[in-house]
Amino acid sequence: MLMGITEMVxxxxxxxxxxxxxxxxxxxxxxxALQRDLVLNDADTRKDLVRESxxxxxxxxxxxxxxxxxxxxxEVMNRLREMRVGWLEYxxxxxxxxxxxxxxxxxx
Numbered sequence: 001m002l003m004g005i006t007e008m009v010x011x012x013x014x015x016x017x018x019x020x021x022x023x024x025x026x027x028x029x030x031x032x033a034l035q036r037d038l039v040l041n042d043a044d045t046r047k048d049l050v051r052e053s054x055x056x057x058x059x060x061x062x063x064x065x066x067x068x069x070x071x072x073x074x075e076v077m078n079r080l081r082e083m084r085v086g087w088l089e090y091x092x093x094x095x096x097x098x099x100x101x102x103x104x105x106x107x108x
Contacts, residue, residue: 003030005049006056013063016070 003011008027015023038046 004056005034005052006059008034009056009059009063013059013066016063016066 008030012024012027014020015027034049038049041049
C-alpha cells in the first residue's frame with residue numbers, strides 16, 4: 001500500500017530529526033515513485049493526491065522548518081570543524097609540534 005503524502009512528510013521530519021539516513025533514502029524513493037505514478041494515474045486519483053497535498057500543507061511547513069534547522073546545524077558543525085583545524089594549526093606553529101591527522105601531536 002502506498003504511503004500518503006502527509007505520512008511521508010511526517011516520517012521525513014522524524015527521520016531527519018533523528019538523522020536516519022536509511023529511512024530518508026526510503027522516503028525519497030517513495031516520493032519518486034509517487035511522482036512517476038502521477039503521470040500514470042487517472043484523473044480521479046490525481047484529484048485525490050491534489051486534495052491530500054493541500055491537506056498536508058502544515059506538515060510540509062514543519063518539514064521545511066526541520067530542514068532549515070538541520071541546515072543551520074550542519075553550518076555550525078562545519079564552522080566548529082574549521083575552527084578546530086585552525087586551532088590545531090595555530091597550536092602546532094606555536095609549540096613547534098606537528099599535528100597528526102587524528103588530531104594528536106607528535107615530535108617533528
